[in-house]
Amino acid sequence: MPFPLSSALRGAVLLAAPLFCAFPALAQTEYPLHLSNCGVDLTFDAAPVRTVTVGQAATEILYALDLGDRVLGTSVWFSAVLPQFETVNAGVPRLADNDPSFESVVALRPDLVAVQYEWHIGPQGSVGTRDQFADLGIPTYTLPSDCEGKDNSVGSDGTRLAPYSIESLYQGIDELARIFDVPERGAALLDDLRAREEAAIDAARALDLGDASAVFWFSSAEMDIDPYVAGQGGAPAYMMEALGLRNIIDSNEEWPVVGWETIARANPTVIVLARMDRRRFEADDVERKLDFLRTDPVASQMDAVRHNRIVVLDAHGMDPSIRNIDALETLSAALAGLDLQ
Structure with a gap:
């Protein structure tokens, strides 16, 4: 049986924005910052300054938050970087087009590894496990879009227990903005994405x-x-x-x-x-x-x-x-x- 898709999805898009008001969107991050991320409790005592990304989606979110200067290396790319990020991306070393080695990530001495997929860094990560990084004092943050409503212990790509919600993408943007103490940039990016989403939906529904x-x-x-x-x-x-x-x-x-x-x-x-x-x-x-x-x-x-x-x-x-x-x-x-x- 397919997932029961909500007929009220469009209404949810419009109603979701007020929910984010519960977050301290425009207030500076108060450290220590405690987050639960894909089943792992994280604590940040300060904003990361040395970041490695494993996954293009995580990389482009950081670029969109104007945090390219904090990214020491990237990996796992599917296509060319978005045109607006070409300049900043040109100055960031590519560790690998696909999976980087554990050693290449650790060698950059990051204080955060931002991850797109749990199958790269997770319980049985192809690059390494979160515990392996934690043992070296390196926190890892996985985009919630790869774990919210999803069981990654099943199959190579995991299986969705509920349909993908774009709210999980927005959650990742909000949390990364708070981790890096740039909540105002996160709020601006979310406002832009939500407005564009609503406009695209309205245009199609009018047809x-x-x-x-x-x-x-x-x-x-x-x-x-x-x-x-x-x-x-x-x-x-x-x-x-x-x-x-x-x-x-x-x-x-x-x-x-x-x-x-x-x-x-x-x-x-x-x-x-x-x-x-x-x-x-x-x-x-x-x-x-x-x-x-x-x-x-x-x-x-x-x-x-x-x-x-x-x-x-x-x-x-x-x-x-x-x-x-x-x-x-x-x-x-x-x-x-x-x-x-």
Whole structure:
């Protein structure tokens, strides 16, 4: 059974902002600061000055908070940095495009490691465990978007116990701003993201999409086998629900493998494709995806393909990150330009 998606999601977006008033948004951080982060209790006696990031999403949040000068090294990148951060990112060493070694992180003597995924730094982290870092006096902070309503002990990517909520992304921004004693920057960033989110939702809802549906195609292990598409658990499901699109995939997984025959029978109104720099699979290339859709005897018969109702989004915008809002805006604007009647 799919997650029971709330019909009041849009109202929740509008009502959520006052909830953050409970946080000392404009007051300076009072240390020691105590936080519970993904099941780990953290205490900060002062703002970190030497930070290493393991995950592009964590890195770009710190850049958005104007904290690039505190970042000594980054790792785990999926695509080029956002254009507005190119200058600051050019001065930050890249420890690895993928997993850095434990030794390379520790060698920089960080007083905080900011983490995107628990599977990199967590109970069985591929880079190291949180306990290993704690034993060296190095705190680790994991973005709540990877642990709120999620069990990361199941499978390589974990499993969502509840649909992804963008509030968990906003929580991470607020907490990092407080950790670094820049609450006013956090409040400004959250205000901007919330306003953009609301505007994108309003624009799409004004289109009266009716029963318009969508499928998000991330990639495929091989071009001629079943693709990885967005289920009900992740960020794309949030986008579809928010904008008024019905997700044709009813799996609770974030990225289940579903056959093209099944997708074609559902005949989605819109197909959304991931564009990425990664080339792990042939289907990582968005041009190969487009070619497949137009030439495959099954996929090419879908209405979305025949009427060119195809939208391309940044792949990292389909993962919990500040790019969710960019992706939401891009999809909302694209829907206005498609003949969905």
